[in-house]
Amino acid sequence: xxxxxAVVGQQNNPLFIESFTEGEDELKFHYxxxxxxxxxxxxVSNPKKTGSAMxxxxxxxxxxxxxxxxxGYLTNTRVKFLLVTTxxxxxxxxxxxxxxxxxxxYVDAVSNPFHVPGKRIIxxxxxxxxxxxxxxxxxxxx
Amino acid sequence: MLAVESLQNAELFTLxxxxxxxxxxxxxxxxxxxxxxxxxxGYHIGIRLIDDFLSxxxxxxxxxxxxxxxxxxxxxxxxxxxxxxxxxxxDADGTECSLILDDNPLVDYVELPETCQGLYYCNVLCGVxxxxxxxxxxxxxxxxxxxxxxxxxxxxxxxxLLKQVPEExxxxxxx
Numbered sequence: 253x254x255x256x257x258a259v260v261g262q263q264n265n266p267l268f269i270e271s272f273t274e275g276e277d278e279l280k281f282h283y284x285x286x287x288x289x290x291x292x293x294x295x296v297s298n299p300k301k302t303g304s305a306m307x308x309x310x311x312x313x314x315x316x317x318x319x320x321x322x323x324g325y326l327t328n329t330r331v332k333f334l335l336v337t338t339x340x341x342x343x344x345x346x347x348x349x350x351x352x353x354x355x356x357x358y359v360d361a362v363s364n365p366f367h368v369p370g371k372r373i374i375x376x377x378x379x380x381x382x383x384x385x386x387x388x389x390x391x392x393x394x
Numbered sequence: 395m396l397a398v399e400s401l402q403n404a405e406l407f408t409l410x411x412x413x414x415x416x417x418x419x420x421x422x423x424x425x426x427x428x429x430x431x432x433x434x435x436g437y438h439i440g441i442r443l444i445d446d447f448l449s450x451x452x453x454x455x456x457x458x459x460x461x462x463x464x465x466x467x468x469x470x471x472x473x474x475x476x477x478x479x480x481x482x483x484x485d486a487d488g489t490e491c492s493l494i495l496d497d498n499p500l501v502d503y504v505e506l507p508e509t510c511q512g513l514y515y516c517n518v519l520c521g522v523x524x525x526x527x528x529x530x531x532x533x534x535x536x537x538x539x540x541x542x543x544x545x546x547x548x549x550x551x552x553x554x555l556l557k558q559v560p561e562e563x564x565x566x567x568x569x
Contacts, residue, residue, distance in 0.1 A: 363503035365412025366510070375505050 254386045255320060256281040256336040259358060261370055262329065264289050268373040272386055273338075285334050288315045288322045292332055295324075309355075310348055325351040333358070337389075350389050357381040404476065408502045415515060425512040432514070436521020437528075444526040447473060459555050460484070462532070463491050466523060466553075475499055492539070493523075495549040506543045514538050520551060533557040 258281075259268040271281050291314040311324035314334075321342060325333040333354055335347065361367060361378035414435075418428045451469050456462040460481075467479040476499060483492040500516050514520075520536040527534045533556040540550035 360503050363409065363412075364505050365409070365416045365503075366505065366507045374507070377505060 253338045254335065254389050255338050256285070256334075257354070257382060257386065258285045258334040258336075259373065260285070260289060260332045260334065262331065263370075265370070266372070267331070267370075268378070268382075270379065270382060272383075281336060284315070284317070284320060284322060284336055288324060288334050289332070291315050291322075292324050292326065296326065310351060312344075323347050323351075325355070327355065327358075331358070346389065350385060353385045354382065357385065404499050405502075408499055411500050411518075412504060415513075419510065419513075425510055429512075429514050429517050432517035433521040433524075436518035436523075437525035438521075439518070440522035440525025440527075441529050443474070443522060444529045447526070458488065459532070459558075460488055460491075462527070463493065463553060466526075467493050470526075471495070489555040491553055493551045493553055495551075498542070498549050501543060504543060511544070513543075514541065515543050516541070516549065523551070523553065531559045533559060 253273070255273050256269065256271040258266065258270075261267045266282075266285075269282065269285065271278055292311060295311055295314075309325055309327060311326055313321055314324045315322040320336050320338055323335040323337070323342075325335075327333070333351055335350060335354075357378055358373075360381075361373050361375045362369065364375060367373065367375065415428070415432070418431050419425075422428050422431065447470060451473060453465050453469060456465060463481045467481045471477055471479045477495065477497045479493045479495045481491055482494055484490070498516060500519070504515060506513060506515065517538070520538065523536045524534055535554045535556055537552055538550070539552050540546040540548055542549055
């Protein structure tokens with residue numbers, strides 16, 4: 253079950269944050285996303301330590317808490333996608349797929365000539381697409 | 395291979411057009427003025443495009459307006475935008491019809507913000523058709539009646555023939 257997704261810009265400014273669980277404190281997700289940004293910063297500045305290639309977009313599991321797991325994805329333009337999930341057994345391939353589709357939706361949203369880069373994403377179509385991607389997360393694929 | 399290349403060119407075209415519209419909005423700030431400007435731009439494109447179209451498409455002279463509309467929809471749109479339109483809703487005289495576009499490459503990724511709800515984003519297309527037809531002796535009026543960006547389900551232009559200006563020959567027949 254995905255709890256929350258977020259898009260954070262180059263200056264760590266929030267561009268999009270959407271939570272998918274009812275009754276949860278939205279502020280809590282803001283806080284979790286914020287903490288995850290520090291982890292991303294660490295991973296980015298220590299590439300040798302993590303052992304991954306310099307241009308790897310998928311950052312993997314960033315921040316496991318008691319209830320949640322946070323996964324990160326960094327685009328070449330330093331825009332970060334964050335996924336907060338409550339699932340205990342999450343397959344790596346599922347998360348990678350999720351981020352791939354999320355990235356495609358993000359690219360379409362910023363191609364809107366009325367979108368101002370660096371400002372919040374207000375596209376309704378983007379919100380709908382993200383909702384659809386979230387719904388189909390973890391669905392058994394053939 | 396050709397399809398992929400043309401797809402990438404189409405994206406550049408879409409993004410360029412989006413940038414033009416944005417710039418016009420910044421320069422003029424008034425949505426109605428921008429609509430007029432887009433139409434004027436389209437007109438200037440149309441009066442030049444018609445020669446390109448006629449030389450490349452090898453269509454014969456149209457005998458009546460109905461044929462003209464069909465040629466625009468099927469050949470013209472296909473050649474320049476890569477999509478075909480359908481002609482529908484003819485009036486009794488055969489001087490007015492609708493051109494319906496299900497697919498419009500100009501509006502890929504576009505969502506109008508609340509401040510620009512009166513904007514006819516694709517108004518340039520109206521100008522293009524108007525300009526092109528004027529160069530072949532037809533005075534027309536073209537405007538949008540349905541627009542996907544305004545919430546409708548498709549793009550529909552109303553094309554109306556105002557006057558057919560007959561060609562004037564510079565010399566008189568002797569007999």
